[in-house]
Amino acid sequence: MRKLAFGYSTRCNIRCAHCVAVGDIPDNRKMDQKKAKKIIVEMARAGVGGISFSAGEPFLYLNEIAELVNLCKQIGIYTRIVTNSFWAKTAEASEGLVSKLKENGLCQLRLSYSRWHQKNVSQNNVLNAARSCQKIGLNYFISFVTDFSVEDDPYEQFLRDHGLIFFPEPVIYAGRAASFKPRNILTDYQANCCEMNPYLTPDLDMYACCDAGSHFSKTNFFHLGNLNDNTMEQLFTKTETNRLYNLIRTMGITNIASFSGMKARKIITYSKCELCRELFNSPGTLTRLRDEAKQLATWCR
Numbered sequence: 001m002r003k004l005a006f007g008y009s010t011r012c013n014i015r016c017a018h019c020v021a022v023g024d025i026p027d028n029r030k031m032d033q034k035k036a037k038k039i040i041v042e043m044a045r046a047g048v049g050g051i052s053f054s055a056g057e058p059f060l061y062l063n064e065i066a067e068l069v070n071l072c073k074q075i076g077i078y079t080r081i082v083t084n085s086f087w088a089k090t091a092e093a094s095e096g097l098v099s100k101l102k103e104n105g106l107c108q109l110r111l112s113y114s115r116w117h118q119k120n121v122s123q124n125n126v127l128n129a130a131r132s133c134q135k136i137g138l139n140y141f142i143s144f145v146t147d148f149s150v151e152d153d154p155y156e157q158f159l160r161d162h163g164l165i166f167f168p169e170p171v172i173y174a175g176r177a178a179s180f181k182p183r184n185i186l187t188d189y190q191a192n193c194c195e196m197n198p199y200l201t202p203d204l205d206m207y208a209c210c211d212a213g214s215h216f217s218k219t220n221f222f223h224l225g226n227l228n229d230n231t232m233e234q235l236f237t238k239t240e241t242n243r244l245y246n247l248i249r250t251m252g253i254t255n256i257a258s259f260s261g262m263k264a265r266k267i268i269t270y271s272k273c274e275l276c277r278e279l280f281n282s283p284g285t286l287t288r289l290r291d292e293a294k295q296l297a298t299w300c301r
């Protein structure tokens with residue numbers, strides 16, 4: 001099933017120190033709502049079955065997003081909203097907003113949570129939002145962003161103490177987190193395959209990767225094109241037929257790094273997105289991998 005992260009607006013009401021957004025100037029780009037509706041209809045025609053409203057903070061445009069969610073419901077697209085829960089200050093306020101979204105057909109709420117988010121938003125907001133979902137019958141989960149340090153233990157314990165559904169997610173060392181001291185990696189030598197869901201920006205640029213990939217500024221490796229010059233079908237076909245993208249999905253970034261000549265001892269010192277950046281944001285390495293993609297595809301056990 002085709003899926004996409006929909007960046008309706010990059011505006012956010014808080015400024016997390018780990019955010020993949022870059023720069024000190026607040027980024028306030030927003031899509032025109034009429035245009036967004038047209039794009040969603042085009043997506044349905046192109047076989048998109050799931051949209052995640054992400055990027056900035058979608059609840060800043062709650063009424064507009066609720067209308068978009070409603071449209072998705074009418075044309076059979078699964079919807080998720082990613083939020084920092086700033087709006088869930090009280091149980092009553094939270095239940096009102098969750099009900100509104102559920103009535104409009106929202107399928108899932110993803111609550112972002114970390115020691116960086118919680119410098120600006122109380123943990124109780126996340127708890128209120130999760131409890132509202134449980135009460136109203138809306139599927140939810142908490143995305144617990146962590147660098148796996150001991151500092152995060154109390155944050156994890158809070159989720160456990162309240163019996164909430166959560167999944168740890170490694171912090172991505174890109175954007176504002178690029179200056180963080182990377183953690184020591186203590187893990188097996190693993191493939192690091194990546195599903196790669198595309199991301200659409202408010203300016204209608206589409207990228208093959210929804211996380212750190214849009215910041216590969218030296219090569220623009222994941223940029224698929226702009227919807228003003230391409231159809232949705234053309235951009236999805238691009239990401240599905242690109243040989244290197246498909247090798248990232250199937251072979252994994254670790255094997256590609258090994259093929260490129262990187263030592264195993266060095267490979268295990270990178271997290272997934274960092275290793276990806278090392279390979280694909282380096283013009284020299286990328287040119288070589290493109291030239292040798294055919295041999296790479298046959299380089300298997």
Ligand code: SF4
Nearest residue numbers: 012014015016019084
């Ligand atoms: S991580 Fe999310 S909540 Fe935090 S500044 Fe970035 S977009 Fe806003």
Ligand code: SF4
Nearest residue numbers: 194209211213273276
């Ligand atoms: S590993 Fe690469 S393709 Fe996957 S999310 Fe990270 S930057 Fe994107």
